Amino acid sequence: METNNVYIKLVNIQSTLKAPKSQFNSFGKYNYRSCEDILEGLKPILKEEKALVILDDKVFKLFISFPGNSIVNSIATSLPLPDPFPACAGDEVPLQDRGA
Template sequence: MEDKLSIVKILSMIQTELKAPKNQFNKFGRYKYRSCEDILEGVKPLLAQHNCIVLLTDDIHEVNGRFYVKATASFQTPDGQTISTTAYAREAHDKKGMDDAQLTGSCSSYARKYALNGLFCIDDTKDADTRNNDLDKVMKKSDIIKMLNSIGTVDALESFWKKHNKFIEKHFIAGEYDQIISSFSDRKQLILNKGLKN
């Protein structure tokens, strides 16, 4: 039991000492965030100080035709005792501008970041990943088109487009993006025809 307490004590000290600043910046969303690499950069000196290591591994799981990356972050002491945490991230069907390897790599980094967050008690509730952005919850083209069609004025429509265009462009393949643009244009013309412009 004493050995098990020692691993808990060492991990607790590292959790307390770890500083993992948000060194990344998203220009579109105007927010700072931390990446998996930022966490590793912060923890490596502490691991060396305590003669411990962290191992990161990935497994791919298929559920209902969708692929998930399961990342495991394992903390190991010099005597071989290990504590592990896991996190999952789902691969998108398509992500504009990414090939399959990049898509899987991005998903792996995301899952590893959250496995490390769990292992080292890092709270990311203020990160963009967990912000309450109205489009963050909407990933279907049909849902975005419904949102566009619910807007009643040209000013509101243009404001919506200005706020969310880059997000939409980033998360949809070219054909879907073109359909959303077409829906935007059709809605704008319908509003103008009805004389609803403010």
């Protein structure tokens, strides 16, 4: 029964969250939402639902990637307990600005 409450909270959070693409990339000419934009919309909902999200980023240097590049792995874990829900994403990041 406790797990069902967690699912209900997650559904409420996801259906309530509004995070418009308010940033603009002038090089690629596209709109995007930053992590800060998402968190700004998420924090009041988390407070209302008595839940939290823990963010963790790790940077890895891989020898199989292009020289000078790193891999950034981001993990967002949503709570309440007993069943935390981790979500992971990774991307290769050049250490030099290529579009500047």
